[in-house]
Amino acid sequence: MSVIKILPSLLCANHGNLAGEIKRLTLAGVDYFHMDVMDGDFVPNFGLGTEIFKTVREHTNIPMDTHLMIRNPAKHIKLFRELGSEIITIHPEADSHCTKTLQLIRETGATAGIAINPETSVESIKALLPLCGHILIMTVNPGFGGQKFMESTVDKIATLGKLATEYKFSLAVDGGINPELIRRFVPMGVTNFVLGSALFRQNPEDVIREIKN
Numbered sequence: 001m002s003v004i005k006i007l008p009s010l011l012c013a014n015h016g017n018l019a020g021e022i023k024r025l026t027l028a029g030v031d032y033f034h035m036d037v038m039d040g041d042f043v044p045n046f047g048l049g050t051e052i053f054k055t056v057r058e059h060t061n062i063p064m065d066t067h068l069m070i071r072n073p074a075k076h077i078k079l080f081r082e083l084g085s086e087i088i089t090i091h092p093e094a095d096s097h098c099t100k101t102l103q104l105i106r107e108t109g110a111t112a113g114i115a116i117n118p119e120t121s122v123e124s125i126k127a128l129l130p131l132c133g134h135i136l137i138m139t140v141n142p143g144f145g146g147q148k149f150m151e152s153t154v155d156k157i158a159t160l161g162k163l164a165t166e167y168k169f170s171l172a173v174d175g176g177i178n179p180e181l182i183r184r185f186v187p188m189g190v191t192n193f194v195l196g197s198a199l200f201r202q203n204p205e206d207v208i209r210e211i212k213n
């Protein structure tokens with residue numbers, strides 16, 4: 001069993017055949033479904049609604065990793081936990097009571113995570129690390145699939161990669177990720193890779209096989 005975890009971003013899947021996409025990704029051996037929830041306010045786009053979570057639950061047992069790109073996430077934590085999220089990640093830039101929200105996520109039994117935008121520094125979130133079981137580094141500006149990976153985020157990946165063992169969090173990257181970048185970031189301590197366009201613009205099975213090998 002590989003230590004690398006592959007998380008397809010369902011935002012980028014073919015929604016005309018969502019059940020089929022979920023089933024084939026399950027067979028291909030993905031580790032989580034990455035669920036991008038957007039409010040059209042914190043980010044300039046709308047993302048997956050609750051009905052998509054239900055569709056995932058109906059067709060697979062693969063856990064869901066929920067990335068909340070919404071303001072004031074606290075009031076929706078219980079809902080996303082009940083919809084089957086195993087990891088719930090919030091943006092500190094969108095929540096003025098992060099500590100409380102992370103605590104709330106932990107109380108539901110889910111893993112609590114924070115996602116940080118390209119311009120958010122490690123220093124600014126350091127106090128939250130003891131509360132987090134998961135850190136997601138945004139390697140594009142959040143809101144849309146298909147953007148280009150931002151090289152300016154690499155220093156932050158290196159810094160958080162070094163802190164992951166001490167603070168016991170899993171480390172993820174999200175945005176413009178492809179097999180070549182995975183090869184580059186595994187030695188730096190990244191374990192969870194969100195893949196959108198790099199996975200869905202070709203045959204997902206082939207890409208997953210290439211990564212797992």
Ligand code: DX5
Nearest residue numbers: 142143145146175176196197
């Ligand atoms: C962007 C989302 C990502 C995105 C990934 O705001 O958080 O999960 O859909 O898609 P790619 O890999 O195409 O950047």
Ligand code: ZN
Nearest residue numbers: 036067174194
């Ligand atoms: Zn995401």
